[in-house]
Amino acid sequence: MAQVIDGKALAASVDEHTAAEVAALVAGGGPRPGLAVVLVGEDPASQVYVRRKIAGCRKVGIASFERLLPADTTQDDLLAVIEELNADPAVHGILCQVPLPPHIDQGLVLDAIHPDKDVDGFHPVNVGRLSTGTGGIVPCTPLGVMMLLDSVLPDLMGLDVVVIGKSNIVGKPIAMLLLEREATVTVTHIHTKGLPAIARKADVIVAAAGAPELVRGDWVKPGAVVIDVGITRVPGANGKDRLVGDVAFAELDHARAVTPVPGGVGPMTIACLLSNTVKAARAAAGERVMEAAEL
Ligand code: GUN
Secondary structure (H helix, E strand, O other): OOEEOOHHHHHHHHHHHHHHHHHHHHHOOOOOOEEEEEEEOOOHHHHHHHHHHHHHHHHHOOEEEEEEEOOOOOHHHHHHHHHHHHHOOOOOEEEEOOOOOOOOOHHHHHHHOOHHHOOOOOOHHHHHHHHOOOOOOOOHHHHHHHHHHHHHOOOOOOOEEEEEOOOOOOHHHHHHHHHHOOOEEEEEOOOOOOHHHHHHOOOEEEEOOOOOOOEOHHHOOOOOEEEEOOOEEEEOOOOOEEEEOOEOHHHOOOOOEEOOOOOOHHHHHHHHHHHHHHHHHHHHHHHHHHHHHHO
16 A cells, blocks of 8 residues: 555644744744735635635734735736835735736736745746755745655655656746755656656656646556646536546555645645745845844
8 A cells, every 4th residue: 555645734744833933933023924915806716725825824823915906907006016015024925826817917927026025936036046956935836745755755866756747836846856856857748758658667756737647557666656736626426526636546556655636735835835934034034134234
């Protein structure tokens, strides 16, 4: 039987650590970390995500600032909100929920978030820092994937890791993080020729293609570790939707460890967002201390 990696439990322990960090920061005279969450429109899935993020803040003692804007908000008005949050010293992290309505240029808006407040790690400055291994804010899902991997396989040096999926938000940043850890990384995607054979050579598979049950049991070498980032809603037999990952979970008995869907990568993403917000608050407090010392 493969070990089922418990993302919920790991997320709870990350949250505990974050709550302790918030308490210590505030007790030491530092700022209470603050996260602004911006949502444009009424997409039901986005509303659920935003509510979870706000609830997460409350749980660990982070101040939250909600900006719920109507679907017809103009790009200029949204950019003005971002500018206001960039300038607000009580806000250390800004998250603009995507997708944005089609009349808004998503890239332009995400680039307008100050890189030091970009707790999603989407800003080109943070992408550049990640790919050069020079710090910056690491995107939440990739950070969560690395923590899950660490919980079963702390030393990745020289291991063959196959990443399936090349998105800017997941596949590419995960590849960068794995390279930093001296893994041998092969980045693939659904158009990769001979993908099953490539996957079969891997010590670790990170499946992030958004293709339900793409990775079958015979794609996985005995003893491999499999992290499933995919989450797709599909119609279930009883008329109710069910959530399916990129991996055929039931076929992975011979793996060493595997993340379930739901309850694997998903819970880690919000825990990492909260942790990133505290990091941003600490960096902002550190910079202010430095500025005062330089005067
Ligand atoms: N929409 C779905 N996931 C995310 C995320 O991690 N960050 C943002 N900003 N929007 C999302």
